[in-house]
Amino acid sequence: MEKMLCMIVFGALAIASLAQDASAQTVHVVGDNMGWVIPSNGAAAYTNWTDRKTFRVGDTLVFNFMTNQHDVLQVQKSSFDGCNSQNAVGSPILTGPANITLNSTGDHYYICTFGRHCLNGQKLAITVSSSTSTPGANPPTSSAAGPSGSVPGGTDAGPSGSVPGGTAPPPPPSSSTTVLASFMLSLSAIALAAFL
Template identity: 50%
Template sequence: MDKFIISVVIVLSAMLLQCSEAQTVHVVGDGMGWTVPQAGAAAYQTWANNNKFLVGDILTFNFATGEHDVLQVPKESFDSCSSANPIGDTITTGPVNITLSNAGNHYYICTVGQHCQFGQKLAITVSGSPTPTTSPSPQTIPPSPQTTTPTTPSPSSGTPAPCTPTPTSSPAASPKAGGPTGQTPTPPDSSSSGVFASFFVSLLPIAAAFLF
């Protein structure tokens, strides 16, 4: 049970550490706050050089409402302590927290009286938020194309190949001229002719006897 509690504490501590690394609150001027510095503009310049600013960090301007204000301006207005071309609105209620939403150079001044000319101005450089390193994903090798072997159709079994029809009988003899087409004349029966001839010969003596 004790080991489990220790593990939970370690995990929570790691999460809190990550949150603190991802977002840092910077109190402008630390204990000096946002005011007219006695050492002039070098005081805030030294403070900015001792801090590292990342996107997502927060600037806290500690000042009493009605005594100071905060306005973000471009570099030209910062150098001349002018409120021309402001970036956003003038913040008059203190203290105020400003989140650094983008990387680059940021410039802030106080527009009350001659506070900016006396050194109440801040210039910082904001770096991009660190991105976690990720291991490169393994390269996907595309599958090799499948080779298909063309198949030769096999001849159908049991079915003979068509062939030229053969005649069932020899062609009939050509018919005689004048005979019916496609019919062959039947020769006379020799046996019946012989019987008739012999019968005729036997009748000749009988006929001759009647005549004489």
């Protein structure tokens, strides 16, 4: 009986922990309905999109684009500003949609390396905060058009933690999942107290 009670308490604690971790993660569809395209109003479209968002470690960026028409590449700030892939972080993701899990804090920069797409505004800059920090992370500032330069297709590296292709991950659990986990934890604590 004591062993069963310990298993119940451990199970409830595990469920509560998973529900709390999952509820802190957010799926961000880059550009919302616009997707990952050359925006009609240049880089301001993605800058305006980030103004309404808070990005945290563990969140997922979903870049919706047509395969063979766009790609996504994480780069350093100098390459973001110059629209080139010289300082890439990983390899370009060529198959859309691309799901990228944010696994570190700080400034993150993404570009499309097809033709002049980046120069025409297909670039994204975000600031990622820790998963336990308070809201209010602002994206880094960037020029709307970006300086002139070429965008080689290249085979430079791309975003770490990325999963090319596939579909967007499911949305985070609702608050009812967290409430259920809290209820299970409370129920286990009551059961433990009753048997002690």
